[in-house]
Structures are given as C-alpha cells and as structure tokens.
Amino acid sequence: MAVNRMFRTCPTSGLLFHEPAEKLMRWHAVAAVVSLLIGGILAIGVVLTRWQAVHLLPPDMFYQVLTAHGINMLIFWIIFFEMALLFFASSTLLKSRLATPRIAWAGFWLMIVGALVNNYAVFRGDSSVMFTSYAPMGAHPTFYLGLILFAVGALISCFVFLGTLVIAKAERTYRGSVPLVTFGALTAAIIAVFTIAAGAIILIPTFLWSVGLIEYMDSLMYKTVWWAFGHSSQQVNVSAHVAVWYAVAAIVFGAKPLSEKVSRGAFLLYILFLQLASAHHLLVDPGLTSNWKIFNTSYAMYLAVLASMVHGLTVPGSIEVAQREKGHNQGLFTWLRRAPWGNPVFSSMFISLVGFGFLGGISGVMMGTEQLNMIIHNTIYVPGHFHATVVVGTTLAFMGLTYFLIPVLFRRELMFPGMAKWQPYVFGLGMSAVALFLMGAGTLGVPRRHWDISFAGNAFPHEFPGAAWLMMALAGITGIIAIIGGGMYLLITVGSVFFGKKIVTPGFQHVRARDGVARVPAMAPTITSHGSIGAGGMVAPGTFVLAMVFLVAFVLYYFINWKYLSTVWPLR
Amino acid sequence: MSAILPPTEQVWWKQPLDRVELLWIVIALIWCLILFFMMPYWHIYGQQNLSNEAYRSKPEDFAKKTEDMVAKYKVREEGDAQKVPVVRPPAGSDVYLIARLWSWYPILELEAGKSYRIHLMSMDWLHGFSLQPENINIEVHPGYEHVVTVTPTNPGTFSIICNEYCGVNHHTMTSRLYVVK
Numbered sequence: 001m002a003v004n005r006m007f008r009t010c011p012t013s014g015l016l017f018h019e020p021a022e023k024l025m026r027w028h029a030v031a032a033v034v035s036l037l038i039g040g041i042l043a044i045g046v047v048l049t050r051w052q053a054v055h056l057l058p059p060d061m062f063y064q065v066l067t068a069h070g071i072n073m074l075i076f077w078i079i080f081f082e083m084a085l086l087f088f089a090s091s092t093l094l095k096s097r098l099a100t101p102r103i104a105w106a107g108f109w110l111m112i113v114g115a116l117v118n119n120y121a122v123f124r125g126d127s128s129v130m131f132t133s134y135a136p137m138g139a140h141p142t143f144y145l146g147l148i149l150f151a152v153g154a155l156i157s158c159f160v161f162l163g164t165l166v167i168a169k170a171e172r173t174y175r176g177s178v179p180l181v182t183f184g185a186l187t188a189a190i191i192a193v194f195t196i197a198a199g200a201i202i203l204i205p206t207f208l209w210s211v212g213l214i215e216y217m218d219s220l221m222y223k224t225v226w227w228a229f230g231h232s233s234q235q236v237n238v239s240a241h242v243a244v245w246y247a248v249a250a251i252v253f254g255a256k257p258l259s260e261k262v263s264r265g266a267f268l269l270y271i272l273f274l275q276l277a278s279a280h281h282l283l284v285d286p287g288l289t290s291n292w293k294i295f296n297t298s299y300a301m302y303l304a305v306l307a308s309m310v311h312g313l314t315v316p317g318s319i320e321v322a323q324r325e326k327g328h329n330q331g332l333f334t335w336l337r338r339a340p341w342g343n344p345v346f347s348s349m350f351i352s353l354v355g356f357g358f359l360g361g362i363s364g365v366m367m368g369t370e371q372l373n374m375i376i377h378n379t380i381y382v383p384g385h386f387h388a389t390v391v392v393g394t395t396l397a398f399m400g401l402t403y404f405l406i407p408v409l410f411r412r413e414l415m416f417p418g419m420a421k422w423q424p425y426v427f428g429l430g431m432s433a434v435a436l437f438l439m440g441a442g443t444l445g446v447p448r449r450h451w452d453i454s455f456a457g458n459a460f461p462h463e464f465p466g467a468a469w470l471m472m473a474l475a476g477i478t479g480i481i482a483i484i485g486g487g488m489y490l491l492i493t494v495g496s497v498f499f500g501k502k503i504v505t506p507g508f509q510h511v512r513a514r515d516g517v518a519r520v521p522a523m524a525p526t527i528t529s530h531g532s533i534g535a536g537g538m539v540a541p542g543t544f545v546l547a548m549v550f551l552v553a554f555v556l557y558y559f560i561n562w563k564y565l566s567t568v569w570p571l572r
Numbered sequence: 573m574s575a576i577l578p579p580t581e582q583v584w585w586k587q588p589l590d591r592v593e594l595l596w597i598v599i600a601l602i603w604c605l606i607l608f609f610m611m612p613y614w615h616i617y618g619q620q621n622l623s624n625e626a627y628r629s630k631p632e633d634f635a636k637k638t639e640d641m642v643a644k645y646k647v648r649e650e651g652d653a654q655k656v657p658v659v660r661p662p663a664g665s666d667v668y669l670i671a672r673l674w675s676w677y678p679i680l681e682l683e684a685g686k687s688y689r690i691h692l693m694s695m696d697w698l699h700g701f702s703l704q705p706e707n708i709n710i711e712v713h714p715g716y717e718h719v720v721t722v723t724p725t726n727p728g729t730f731s732i733i734c735n736e737y738c739g740v741n742h743h744t745m746t747s748r749l750y751v752v753k
Contacts, residue, residue: 033598060740095578130737136696136714139738176582180575219698219713250574255665257575260584262593285711286626286692286718294611302604309600310593318575370611371620377709378700378735380652445707447700447735451743459651460746462704532611538592546598551603562610568706570619570723 005097010445011250012503016159016469019510020101021091021164023407025341028107029402032080033493035115036395039072040486047483052454052469059451063128066449068119070131074390075150075233081398082188082240083157088183089243090164099163103156110153110393118146132226133215135206148200155196158189180257180264181250184243187267191274192236199229208523219517220287227278235274237390239267241352241397244314248349250399251404252340253321258314258540269307273299275342293370305365312357314443315548316350317540324533324540325522329365332355332535332542344420348400351428355392359435361387362554372561375568380472381442388435391482395426399489406493412500412514420492427485433478441471441571443564622710622720629717638668640676650679650748655690658750666691666719671712673739676732676747684751687723700736703749709735715741725750 006019033469045065048056051069057065104348120142127139165186168174173261178186202225205352208214246263249255257263277294282288316336323335340346368370378381406414415421446453453472455461535541581587591707615621642657646691649655658679661667670677672695682688692701694714701710736746 032729055645059743063740063742102736113601129739134698174578176578177584179577180579183641218715220716246575250576254574255588258580259587259589260581261587262589262597263575282711284709285708286624286713288717289624290621292614294608298608298611300608301601302607305607306600306604307595308603312599313596365607369607371614371618371622374620374622375707375708377711378702379707408693436707443707445702447702447733449737449742450735453743455743455746458744459654459656460731460748462733462746465705518648538595539590540592543593544596551599555603557606558610562614565620566618568620568708569725570620570701571708572619572623572721 003097004101007095007097008510010408011505013404015090015408016095017409017493018097020104021087021098022409023480024098024101024108025092026042026407028084028087028334029405029409030110031115032077032084032398033490035072035076035080036280036486037490037494038119039069039077040483040490042066042069042072043479043486043535045069047476047479048450050475051479052400052452055314055452060125060128062451063130064122064125065451067130068122069121071118071147072115073395074131074135075147078142078237078390078394078398079154080111081107082192082236083154085340085398086157086161086185086189086245087164087402088322088409089162089182090168092183093166093179094164094174096164096168096171099160100184101165104160107153107156107160108256109291110156111150112153114146114148114150114153121146123173123241132230133206134219134226135209135222136142136190136219140208141210144203144210144212146206148203150243151203153197154192158192158196160357161185161189168552171363177260180260181243184239184246184265184267187270188239188243189235190271191232195229195232196347197234198225202229204224223285224278224282224288227281231278231280232274234390235270235387237394238274239270240354241394242267242308242311242315242403244351244397247327248345248404249319249322252343252346253319253322255318257319257494258317262310263314266307266310270305273304273307280368280373283370284377284497288542290370297370299367302365305361308357308361312361313540313543313552314352315353316546317543320540321533322545327490329533332545335542342421344403344424345400347421348396348403348424348428351424351432352393352397352400355428355432355435357387357550358553359432359439360389360393362557363439364389364552366558366561368550369558369561372565374571375561375565376442378448379442380446380448382449384435384438384440384442387431387438391431392428392435396424396431400424402489402493406496406500407503410497410500411503412496413467414469414492415495415500416492419488423485423488423492424537425485425490427482430478430482430485434475434482437471437475437478441468441475444468444471446472451538502552576607600742610661612624623718625717625719628715629693631714634691634693634717635670635695637666637691638670638677641666641668646678647681656747661688663687665689669701671701671734672693672696674741674745676734676735676745679748679750679751681752682722682724684727684753686722687721690720690722692718692720697738698736699734699738699745702733702735704731704733706730711736727751727753 049056121140127143129139328335599677660681699712730749732747
C-alpha cells in the first residue's frame with residue numbers, strides 16, 4: 001500500500017504538517033466548533049431559564065435543553081478538539097507521518113454518527129436524562145447507542161495516536177524523548193483509553209437494558225461505574241489542557257520546562273491517581289463505607305491534586321524564566337506585566353490557568369472531601385465548580401490554541417483581530433463570574449438541574465434567602481456575558497476559516513519526505529544553567545509568591561468550609 | 573529547547589531541580605497530607621459524619637414499615653389537594669421517609685436536641701434529600717435503606733427538596749420537616 005509522505009512546513013511557525021494528519025486535524029476542529037455552537041445556543045436556554053426573573057423555557061424543554069447542552073459541550077466539543085490535539089501532538093510535534101489515516105477517518109465518522117444519533121435521541125424528547133443518565137431513569141436506546149458509537153470512534157483515534165508514536169520512534173523522526181507536550185497528550189490518551197473502557201462497561205449493559213434484554217439495573221452499581229467513566233473523562237481534559245498550557249508557553253515565549261523530570265512526573269501522577277476518581281461523586285450515597293470513600297477520594301495523599309499544584313507552578317514558572325532571560329528580570333512581577341496581554345493565545349492560557357487553579361481546583365478539593373460534600377452535594381455549587389474547571393480551564397485553553405492554529409493549520413489570517421484581543425477576557429472573566437455566583441448560590445442550598453426555585457404552585461414551597469436569588473440573577477447576567485464571549489470566539493474562528501484572508505507562501509510546494517528512515521534532526525545546543533536570573537536563590541520567585549497566595553487562599557477556604565460544616569445538625 | 577521539542581538534555585531525569593520547584597513540591601505534599609488527614613480526624617472528633625448503615629430493602633417492605641409508623645404516630649394532616657400525614661415519632665425511634673416520584677412521605681415532626689434514626693429510601697428512581705436551609709444533602713437510592721441518625725438542634729420549619737434530577741416534575745418534589753421545642 002502506498003503511504004502518503006507529503007509534508008508541509010508552515011512558514012510562520014516552522015511546524016511540519018503531514019498532509020493526511022493536517023486534514024484530520026482540520027475536520028476534527030471544525031466538528032468541535034460546530035458542537036460548541038450547538039452547545040452555546042442551548043446555553044442561552046439554560047441561563048435564561050435559571051435566571052428566575054426571565055424563566056424562559058417550560059420545564060420539559062428546560063430539562064431537554066440542559067441534557068443536550070451538557071452532552072454537546074462536555075463530550076462532543078471537548079473530545080473532538082482533543083482528538084485534533086492528539087494528532088497535532090503526535091504527527092506534527094514529532095514530525096512524523098500519521099499512522100493509518102484511513103482508520104482515523106473511520107474513527108472520525110463514527111464520532112460524527114454517534115454525536116448525531118445521541119442528539120437525535122435527546123431532541124426526540126424522551127431522553128431528557130441529563131449528562132449522567134442515572135438508571136433506573138431510562139432514555140431511548142439511541143441515547144446510549146450514540147454515546148457508544150462516539151466512544152468507539154474516540155478510542156480508534158487514541159490508538160491512531162499511539163500508533164503514530166510507534167512510527168515516529170521506528171522511523172527516528174526525533175531524537176531522545178518525546179516533547180513534554182506530546183507526553184502530556186500521551187497522558188490524556190492513556191486516561192482516555194481507560195475512560196472509554198469504563199464507559200463501555202456501563203453503557204453497553206445500559207443499552208441492553210433500554211432495549212429490554214437486561215431486566216434490572218442497580219442504581220448504585222450504575223452510578224459507581226458511570227463515574228469511573230464520567231470523572232476520568234474530565235481527567236482527560238485536565239491532562240489535555242495542561243499540555244496546551246505548556247504548548248502555549250513554548251509557542252508564545254519559547255519557554256522551556258523548569259525541569260522535564262518534575263513536569264513529566266506530575267503527568268505520571270495523573271495516570272496513576274486520577275482514574276478511579278468516581279468516589280468523589282458517591283460521598284453521600286448509601287451502601288459504601290466511609291473507609292472506601294476516604295481512601296478512594298484521596299488515595300491517602302491526594303497525589304493528583306499535588307500534580308495539578310505542580311503544573312500550576314511550573315507552567316507560569318517556565319514563562320517567568322523565559323521572560324527574565326529576555327531581560328525582564330527586575331523585581332518580582334515585571335515578567336508578568338510585560339507579558340503580551342493583547343495576544344489572545346497568551347491571555348486565554350493565563351486566564352485558564354488562574355481560573356482553573358483558584359476557582360476550579362480549590363472548590364474541587366473542597367467538594368471531594370467526604371464530610372464537606374454533604375453541604376454542597378447536588379447544589380448548584382457543583383456546576384459552579386465544573387464551569388471553572390472545564391469551561392474556564394479546558395475550553396478557554398483550547399480557544400487560545402485555536403488562535404494559534406488558524407494561521408498555522410488553516411492558513412488563514414485571523415479575522416477581527418481587535419475582537420480576538422478582547423474575547424478571552426469577556427469569555428474567561430464572564431465565565432469565572434458565573435462559576436463564583438453559582439458556588440455562592442450553592443452554598444445557600446440552591447439545587448442544580450432544577451426548573452423553578454420559587455416552587456410556584458407547590459403545596460410545600462421552600463423560600464430561598466434573597467441572597468440566593470441575587471446570586472442566581474447575577475449568574476444569569478454574567479452567563480449572558482460569557483455566552484457573548486463564546487459567540488465572539490465562534491464569529492472569529494468560523495469567519496477566519498471560511499472568509500479569512502488566505503496566507504499564501506510564494507514558491508510553496510509540498511515536500512515528499514524520503515521513504516523509510518527520515519532525516520534525524522540535529523540537536524540544539526545544550527543550555528545547562530539559567531545564568532543569573534531570579535532572586536532569593538530561585539529562578540522564578542514571582543511565580544513562587546503567586547503560588548503562596550494560592551496556597552493561602554486554598555487553606556483559608558478549606559477550613560472556612562469545615563467551620564461551616566460544624567454548625568449544621570449533628571449526624572452520624 | 574521548549575516544551576514542544578524533545579528535551580535537549582538527553583538524560584533529562586538527571587537534571588537537578590531548582591529550589592523553587594523542590595520547595596513547592598514539599599509544601600504542596602504536606603498540604604495534600606493535611607487534606608487527607610482531615611477526613612479521618614473529623615470521623616473521630618467531628619459531629620457531622622454520614623452514617624455507613626444501609627440495608628438492601630424491597631420497596632413494598634419499606635412502604636409497610638412507613639405506613640405502620642404513620643398509623644402509630646400521626647398527629648395531623650397537611651396539604652391542599654393531597655393530604656400528607658404529619659407524624660411525631662418518639663425521640664430515639666426509627667423514623668421512615670419515603671422518596672418517590674414526585675413527593676416525600678410523610679412529613680416529620682421532631683423534637684429539638686433529640687436524636688432520631690431516619691431511614692431514607694426511594695421507591696423508584698434516584699432522589700436527593702436536601703434539607704433547607706440547613707443544607708444537608710444526601711442521595712436516596714431505590715433498594716438501599718439508608719439509616720441516618722440526626723439530631724436537630726434548632727426548632728423551626730424546614731424544607732426538604734429533591735436535588736437529584738428525577739424527571740419532568742423534579743422541581744415539585746418538596747416537603748416539610750418540623751422541629752419543635
């Protein structure tokens with residue numbers, strides 16, 4: 001079989017694109033953005049209904065729209081983008097041809113069909129079961145079937161990624177170890193394989209149950225196994241967006257990891273200590289012991305949290321070192337002040353990092369503590385938390401990378417550059433505010449996935465405090481701001497890809513790489529020390545100060561919640 | 573040279589750590605150990621720990637136990653169209669609370685400062701016991717009878733709302749809980 005070995009060197013970035021891989025990346029990126037568009041339109045319905053003053057949709061439609069919003073955003077947008085990222089991190093960064101492009105296309109189309117089938121099930125109206133689809137509440141069989149097809153497609157792409165790593169190694173397209181970003185993508189792919197296996201274990205029996213071949217689904221069994229899939233899929237996102245942070249630091253600043261050992265070690269901790277994290281979601285469920293809950297929520301030392309705290313230091317730390325080496329070496333924060341805040345690639349990444357850490361990370365650990373979970377479980381605090389992790393964290397990081405990829409991958413100039421400058425701030429800060437207000441309302445007991453907290457017409461209505469109503473209204477207003485930010489992103493990306501000015505390189509031609517073993521790239525000269533940058537014996541003192549601010553916020557918030565817990569009714 | 577290129581140092585695992593990284597890893601690890609330690613600590617010294625007591629039960633058996641309790645300790649009825657019994661069980665006794673599509677049954681009236689063994693179970697799908705404004709939240713599963721020992725501290729009228737999505741009338745699933753002196 002003839003193997004396509006056509007490569008293109010990007011004149012702006014110097015990256016080497018393998019023709020079939022490039023096409024796959026483009027199509028996955030387009031599918032991702034279309035999913036984001038659908039999810040974004042649905043978000044309007046969710047926001048305007050939960051903002052009680054507007055209360056737009058009737059209940060059945062609200063629950064239907066909420067289900068579709070969750071799945072299109074959390075699964076389709078993010079995973080399509082992640083698959084593009086896997087091809088980029090393997091084929092492009094390793095300068096290697098992609099393994100089995102045809103099989104990769106089969107994976108892509110399976111994902112497309114799966115996404116369509118699942119959306120069909122939800123839009124039928126009889127599958128408003130939410131993202132979690134807790135049995136014994138049942139959906140139409142096509143709901144599960146769509147998810148299964150999508151997952152199989154994603155699994156195929158993961159193996160294409162792994163195959164590409166094998167090819168690159170065999171054909172010696174790089175020397176030594178894979179780049180850190182590829183290592184991060186590998187982490188994501190390994191967790192994804194585990195995630196999809198767990199998904200198969202729960203979704204296939206549920207599908208069989210929905211068509212009547214299995215008689216009984218135990219609710220606790222379902223919830224336990226489902227979260228092995230549901231939570232680990234969020235760890236895929238974390239690994240992927242941390243890899244994107246490192247990539248952006250490298251692209252914008254030429255930043256080098258502070259130490260490969262630490263950053264790679266932290267990724268390894270994700271693989272070892274994240275996967276079974278379903279326990280976080282079962283902390284107030286009967287039938288599981290406290291020993292099980294405490295151990296499985298922390299593995300005795302929270303090494304996955306440690307890993308995120310390490311990345312939280314090493315990513316900005318590497319930027320600080322790169323900036324100091326460029327001469328911004330005065331004081332503690334000159335490097336940060338002189339960062340390109342008008343470059344959306346950087347500003348997206350930095351807001352993503354700070355939002356993920358301060359809002360998503362701290363709240364996530366609080367929620368994942370056995371006893372503290374009782375005072376927030378299933379309140380709207382939970383969506384507050386994950387809009388900080390998966391939207392401010394993952395989605396915004398991906399948006400930032402898109403601004404880099406449009407000229408590089410799609411060979412188009414960015415349209416509306418002025419708007420692109422502001423987009424990360426409108427979206428990132430708007431969504432951070434949403435997360436904060438939702439967490440505030442959740443602390444006051446407002447439930448998630450709830451159509452009407454005024455309980456109009458109920459025999460026993462509950463009256464939430466005025467502060468809770470205010471928080472929900474503010475979440476509504478900032479939610480609209482975030483949706484506008486998302487719309488700006490869609491306008492810029494779709495506009496650029498279809499109507500952006502084409503970037504043409506004179507004398508451009510595709511390069512046919514030599515068959516068999518490719519040229520071994522020359523090694524860059526080794527730099528052993530950072531010279532005389534930094535202060536206090538540290539290369540990145542500013543980042544260390546920021547990290548300590550983070551730690552203080554973390555400690556205070558954590559113990560405030562214990563204090564709050566100590567005031568509720570004694571339980572045993 | 574950068575994170576998107578292979579490491580320049582081929583034996584990168586031998587590169588020494590900078591002080592900033594080492595110090596942060598040590599601090600973060602100590603904090604992570606404290607995070608873990610707080611959970612067992614609270615089991616020993618804290619007052620708010622969710623019970624581990626749970627049994628597999630059939631819905632009809634649970635419904636029967638609930639009806640027996642209602643027959644014994646009913647004090648009045650409440651509600652507009654549908655009357656819901658209010659029961660006032662003796663302190664320390666076993667109290668049953670049914671969660672079902674889309675109501676809680678019955679309404680409980682408890683005495684402040686006294687402990688009760690509240691049995692929670694769903695008759696059909698998953699539900700969420702959310703006591704407001706106290707903000708105590710517990711999952712309620714079908715087939716799992718969860719026994720939670722609660723000591724209400726302050727008298728008043730409390731609400732029980734469902735906070736686990738359970739279908740189109742989820743938001744109508746509310747009830748009361750009275751705590752008297």
